[in-house]
Amino acid sequence: MRKDCLRFAKYDSDTHGGRGRIAAMFWQQVINGLTVGSTYSLIAVGYTLIFGVLGMINMAHGQIFIFGAITALLTMTELGWPLWLAFIISVVVSSILGWILELTAFKPLRKKDVPHLAPLISTIGFATVLDDLMIKLFGADSRAFPTEPFGGRVTFGPVQIRVVDFVILGVALLLMIVLHLWIERTKLGKAIRATSENIDTAEILGIPTDRVIVFTVVLASGLGGIAGILLGLAYGALMPSMGLTLGFKGLAVLVLGGLGNVPGAMLGGLILGVVEVLSVAYGQSTYRDAVAFLMIMIIFFIRPQGLFGSQEKA
Amino acid sequence: MDILRVEHVTRKFGGLIALDDVSFSIEKGEIVGLIGPNGAGKTTLFNAITGVFPPTSGSIVFSGMAIDHLPAHRITALGLARTFQNIRLFKELSVLENVMIGRHTRTKSGTFRGMFKTPFERREEEETRARAYDLLARVGLKKRAQDTAGSLPYGEQRRLEIARALATEPKLLLLDEPAAGMNESETHSLQDLLVSFREWGLSMLVVEHDMGFVMSLSDRIVCLNFGAKIAEGTPEEVQAHPLVIEAYLGREEEAV
Amino acid sequence: MMKRQATEKFVNNNKTKRPFALWAGMMFLVFALALTGCGGGGTSAPANTPDQSAGTDTGTTQDEGQTAGQPIEAKIGAVFILSGSAAAYGEAQRNGLELAKEELNAANEGKLHLSIVYEDTGGKKESAINAVNKLINEDQVVSIIGPTLSSEMFAVGPVANEAETPIFGISNTVEGINDIGPYVFRNSLPESIAVPTAMKVAYEKYHFKTAALIYTNNDDFSVSGYETMKKTAKDLGLDILTEQSFALNDVDFSAQLTKIKEKNPDVLLVSALYKEGSLVVKSAREMGIDAVIIGGNGFNNPKVFEIAGDTAEGLIVATPFSPEKQDPKVQAFVQAYEAKYGKKPDQFAAQAYDGLYIMAESLLKAGAADRQKLRDALASLKDFEGVSGKLSFDENRNPIGEAVVVVAKDGKYVPFE
Ligand SMILES: Nc1ncnc2c1ncn2[C@@H]1O[C@H](COP(=O)(O)OP(=O)(O)OP(=O)(O)O)[C@@H](O)[C@H]1O
Ligand SMILES: [Mg+2]
Numbered sequence: 012m013r014k015d016c017l018r019f020a021k022y023d024s025d026t027h028g029g030r031g032r033i034a035a036m037f038w039q040q041v042i043n044g045l046t047v048g049s050t051y052s053l054i055a056v057g058y059t060l061i062f063g064v065l066g067m068i069n070m071a072h073g074q075i076f077i078f079g080a081i082t083a084l085l086t087m088t089e090l091g092w093p094l095w096l097a098f099i100i101s102v103v104v105s106s107i108l109g110w111i112l113e114l115t116a117f118k119p120l121r122k123k124d125v126p127h128l129a130p131l132i133s134t135i136g137f138a139t140v141l142d143d144l145m146i147k148l149f150g151a152d153s154r155a156f157p158t159e160p161f162g163g164r165v166t167f168g169p170v171q172i173r174v175v176d177f178v179i180l181g182v183a184l185l186l187m188i189v190l191h192l193w194i195e196r197t198k199l200g201k202a203i204r205a206t207s208e209n210i211d212t213a214e215i216l217g218i219p220t221d222r223v224i225v226f227t228v229v230l231a232s233g234l235g236g237i238a239g240i241l242l243g244l245a246y247g248a249l250m251p252s253m254g255l256t257l258g259f260k261g262l263a264v265l266v267l268g269g270l271g272n273v274p275g276a277m278l279g280g281l282i283l284g285v286v287e288v289l290s291v292a293y294g295q296s297t298y299r300d301a302v303a304f305l306m307i308m309i310i311f312f313i314r315p316q317g318l319f320g321s322q323e324k325a
Numbered sequence: 326m327d328i329l330r331v332e333h334v335t336r337k338f339g340g341l342i343a344l345d346d347v348s349f350s351i352e353k354g355e356i357v358g359l360i361g362p363n364g365a366g367k368t369t370l371f372n373a374i375t376g377v378f379p380p381t382s383g384s385i386v387f388s389g390m391a392i393d394h395l396p397a398h399r400i401t402a403l404g405l406a407r408t409f410q411n412i413r414l415f416k417e418l419s420v421l422e423n424v425m426i427g428r429h430t431r432t433k434s435g436t437f438r439g440m441f442k443t444p445f446e447r448r449e450e451e452e453t454r455a456r457a458y459d460l461l462a463r464v465g466l467k468k469r470a471q472d473t474a475g476s477l478p479y480g481e482q483r484r485l486e487i488a489r490a491l492a493t494e495p496k497l498l499l500l501d502e503p504a505a506g507m508n509e510s511e512t513h514s515l516q517d518l519l520v521s522f523r524e525w526g527l528s529m530l531v532v533e534h535d536m537g538f539v540m541s542l543s544d545r546i547v548c549l550n551f552g553a554k555i556a557e558g559t560p561e562e563v564q565a566h567p568l569v570i571e572a573y574l575g576r577e578e579e580a581v
Numbered sequence: 582m583m584k585r586q587a588t589e590k591f592v593n594n595n596k597t598k599r600p601f602a603l604w605a606g607m608m609f610l611v612f613a614l615a616l617t618g619c620g621g622g623g624t625s626a627p628a629n630t631p632d633q634s635a636g637t638d639t640g641t642t643q644d645e646g647q648t649a650g651q652p653i654e655a656k657i658g659a660v661f662i663l664s665g666s667a668a669a670y671g672e673a674q675r676n677g678l679e680l681a682k683e684e685l686n687a688a689n690e691g692k693l694h695l696s697i698v699y700e701d702t703g704g705k706k707e708s709a710i711n712a713v714n715k716l717i718n719e720d721q722v723v724s725i726i727g728p729t730l731s732s733e734m735f736a737v738g739p740v741a742n743e744a745e746t747p748i749f750g751i752s753n754t755v756e757g758i759n760d761i762g763p764y765v766f767r768n769s770l771p772e773s774i775a776v777p778t779a780m781k782v783a784y785e786k787y788h789f790k791t792a793a794l795i796y797t798n799n800d801d802f803s804v805s806g807y808e809t810m811k812k813t814a815k816d817l818g819l820d821i822l823t824e825q826s827f828a829l830n831d832v833d834f835s836a837q838l839t840k841i842k843e844k845n846p847d848v849l850l851v852s853a854l855y856k857e858g859s860l861v862v863k864s865a866r867e868m869g870i871d872a873v874i875i876g877g878n879g880f881n882n883p884k885v886f887e888i889a890g891d892t893a894e895g896l897i898v899a900t901p902f903s904p905e906k907q908d909p910k911v912q913a914f915v916q917a918y919e920a921k922y923g924k925k926p927d928q929f930a931a932q933a934y935d936g937l938y939i940m941a942e943s944l945l946k947a948g949a950a951d952r953q954k955l956r957d958a959l960a961s962l963k964d965f966e967g968v969s970g971k972l973s974f975d976e977n978r979n980p981i982g983e984a985v986v987v988v989a990k991d992g993k994y995v996p997f998e
Contacts, residue, residue: 217430
């Protein structure tokens with residue numbers, strides 16, 4: 012039975028010229044990179060929004076979104092709920108966790124006479140608690156994420172793309188465009204930008220910055236919830252440890268894109284994804300993370316403010 | 326009726342007494358000048374009134390309501406606006422957006438309703454935009470509306486800050502050294518601009534080191550030194566006040 | 582006075598965030614280097630001791646002389662991964678051990694009484710070393726079963742050997758485990774036997790000509806399996822089109838698999854633990870790679886079907902144990918296991934089960950819970966009939982046994998034919 016499979020759909024390599032095949036492979040890899048990168052972008056936007064309004068890195072972001080996503084995954088596998096509902100569950104759970112984080116880790120330390128980095132430590136504490144809770148509730152093991160609704164591939168000439176990659180890329184890009192327009196155009200979006208630039212001035216101009224912060228933390232976490240589901244779709248499985256490892260990718264992008272710069276985070280994520288994948292494709296997979304981080308270091312030598320950060324903000 | 330009453334306000338920073346039992350008031354429609362040597366506590370007084378650093382003791386009454394210890398954004402919503410000695414624009418936002426943000430408290434779409442663009446929000450946004458353009462026209466910056474605020478020359482940044490403050494629809498405007506860094510003709514047109522705001526019945530409290538400017542602009546002058554009020558009266562009275570002369574001369578000699 | 586004002590203003594003009602930005606950048610790089618430096622290995626689960634009650638029911642030490650009438654009291658240490666992303670292996674091993682302990686204690690009533698002290702490594706070498714030291718010095722165990730991973734064995738084998746305490750691997754399949762020293766044993770077939778068996782049997786059927794390899798490059802077990810696969814592929818005269826690798830905890834394999842797909846091999850050889858391995862198989866199939874896939878020992882876990890689902894169909898592996906084997910001994914074990922745990926045993930449970938049986942047989946032969954006597958008894962093991970096949974040790978204490986080749990079908994492994 013595997014035998015027919017073996018010879019099945021074997022595309023004839025002779026019909027494409029050598030150069031055509033190399034180009035096709037390149038584009039295939041670029042698309043792989045963009046798919047991975049779009050999930051990095053969404054994660055990074057979460058860090059970036061919070062960094063913007065609070066000037067602080069939320070070290071619990073990774074744990075928050077993976078917690079939301081695994082909860083949603085369980086509603087799918089245990090209760091048989093559909094994927095669209097899983098998106099909502101993930102967003103809701105992540106948002107609530109974000110809100111609790113704001114209440115417990117950020118707010119009590121705001122405007123108090125504590126060291127500048129105190130909230131960083133309190134978010135690490137929050138992350139540890141979530142990690143332990145996840146191990147207790149879900150176990151540390153990886154759980155399969157059903158990708159059946161998006162099985163199959165689409166062919167564009169020599170390039171084949173998994174349908175699920177299309178979905179991921181589509182959802183992530185759409186979300187980022189909507190988010191970008193929302194931040195640029197709406198009143199609350201302007202309030203977030205104003206608070207990011209200078210919280211005291213924003214407050215004096217009548218913006219209720221405390222509420223803006225709560226909203227931003229919840230928004231960032233909710234976006235993480237969507238990213239978590241997309242990660243599940245992309246990799247076919249979720250596990251608690253992904254919060255930490257992918258969180259680091261998001262952090263890298265936060266810095267790469269220019270601290271607190273939302274479009275920078277979006278583009279930075281895509282760039283990191285493509286660079287990573289190309290470094291595996293045309294270099295040594297052993298050095299995947301090293302290459303990515305080396306690139307970030309080089310960028311900092313050339314542009315200390317990050318790729319898209321402006322001089323004054325950095 | 327007085328619009329602002331500052332009563333026995335004291336503000337300490339650790340052991341330093343930056344404001345020492347200061348009392349004065351501003352009548353509706355009045356322009357009051359606030360002078361004093363460097364470090365006298367003028368900016369600290371602004372910060373106390375606008376809720377940045379609430380007074381350690383004493384009270385501040387605005388339009389008949391005690392505002393000390395209200396959060397800053399609530400005070401703004403009540404009709405009190407200010408500019409900053411060190412210009413504090415949102416440099417990465419456009420000139421227009423800076424002014425539009427000033428209208429945050431004056432638009433109905435609440436923090437959360439502002440998330441969506443219903444027809445109501447759309448209309449309100451258009452209105453906000455139109456009012457912002459009006460204000461920019463008023464301070465002579467309409468042409469720069471789409472530029473980023475950080476790209477404006479210094480004098481224009483000062484005027485943009487005034488427009489942004491006006492966008493909050495204040496009853497009382499606090500200006501911290503609005504003419505600083507301006508040349509003579511710029512200072513002149515600024516003076517004309519500020520005087521023109523009287524037509525709205527706007528009250529102002531102006532900190533300024535340019536004596537010619539502040540004396541000709543103000544109805545009354547309050548002078549601080551070492552955090553305490555040392556004189557109050559018409560420009561003529563204050564200029565002739567021996568303590569004021571001593572405060573300034575003493576400082577000049579020190580500085581030489 | 583006015584001028585002075587103006588300059589002052591410029592000086593303290595901007596409330597700048599630069600120092601923090603720099604700090605954040607630096608901190609991040611430090612983290613990044615730490616992360617890449619250690620290859621992203623391990624999870625952060627704390628090392629705890631889930632089932633210590635089993636070890637506290639006896640105060641006897643192994644040095645007490647045994648008189649004929651008294652049963653031998655043997656306290657044995659077990660060092661498994663019971664938390665973290667590879668916990669499914671350790672869980673199966675503990676189940677197998679517990680079942681064997683109950684059976685053995687019942688069967689040898691009055692002659693031998695076994696108790697087991699469990700230690701969790703979370704898959705980390707440091708935790709494994711701590712666990713082994715504790716077992717040897719504090720708990721005074723007569724021998725140790727485990728650890729789960731070969732890389733852990735390379736870390737703790739020398740420790741046990743130095744302390745002259747027999748350590749018995751039940752899932753270490755890497756070449757060279759026995760070379761650690763005379764106190765190191767294992768009943769797990771080295772991959773150098775199992776993997777070639779699978780490849781040869783599959784070759785007989787498909788006569789593939791080209792191969793591609795993919796493996797975890799920072800895990801001893803996976804690297805050793807990869808080397809065996811590569812060697813066997815050469816022996817079979819296969820053309821190796823490409824070799825790809827990834828790191829533990831990686832979740833994205835698209836770049837590697839795209840390259841493999843482009844080469845279009847007849848057979849894809851995967852050497853990895855189940856966590857990464859199942860994802861590789863799943864992504865490979867989703868991307869349209871239609872080669873026959875042969876996996877190493879890491880795939881001998883039901884988790885593979887949970888994660889890879891339908892895409893596991895057709896996956897070929899060699900295993901010393903198949904619950905489908907029509908052998909009364911095997912079926913009795915499968916039934917007892919299913920009754921106790923509600924699921925079928927896998928290779929890890931079976932080898933743990935056999936491991937304790939071997940331990941018991943050797944203890945009875947040694948006649949006392951004595952580390953030295955036990956070692957000698959273990960070394961002379963011959964033709965042991967276990968659920969995972971017949972087992973003897975060669976002069977280097979390497980297990981001699983045979984592997985069964987199985988293929989994934991409808992969510993389980995069935996004998997390959
Ligand atoms: N946040 C603060 N913390 C500590 N001390 C402060 C703070 N703000 C102001 N001060 C001190 O209070 C005193 C008054 O300062 P303030 O800025 O109010 O003076 P000023 O009258 O505005 O001076 P200038 O004309 O130079 O602007 C100064 O000694 C200053 O150092
Ligand atoms: Mg001042």
